[in-house]
Amino acid sequence: MNWTMLICRKLSRRIWKQNSPNWENAEEIKRHFHAASSQLQDGEINVLDSLKQVHTSLQNGVRYLPSSESLVDRLQSTLIELKDLSAEVEQVADSVMMDEERG
Structure with missing residues (x-):
């Protein structure tokens, strides 16, 4: 297994566990995680297709x-x-609830 990917995976899990669903910057979190997922797998030019x-x-x-x-x-x-x-990044982005969604 690629050590870089393993470290990224463990880091994303650790961040997820350390933060509650009531993040103050939920909109920014969603935006950045969706952007990362998109760069990996969506659009005309993406990392997965290139690889x-x-x-x-x-x-x-x-x-x-x-x-x-x-x-x-x-x-x-x-x-x-x-x-x-990529699937985990998208899952994190989709699970972050913004203030209006918590309602």
């Missing part, structure tokens, strides 16, 4: 250099982790 293209290129190259198969495997693991991270 999928890199993955395809590497897979094609491995046909000529089989010893580099581990690179494809590592990138595949990273893609899985980033998809999971």
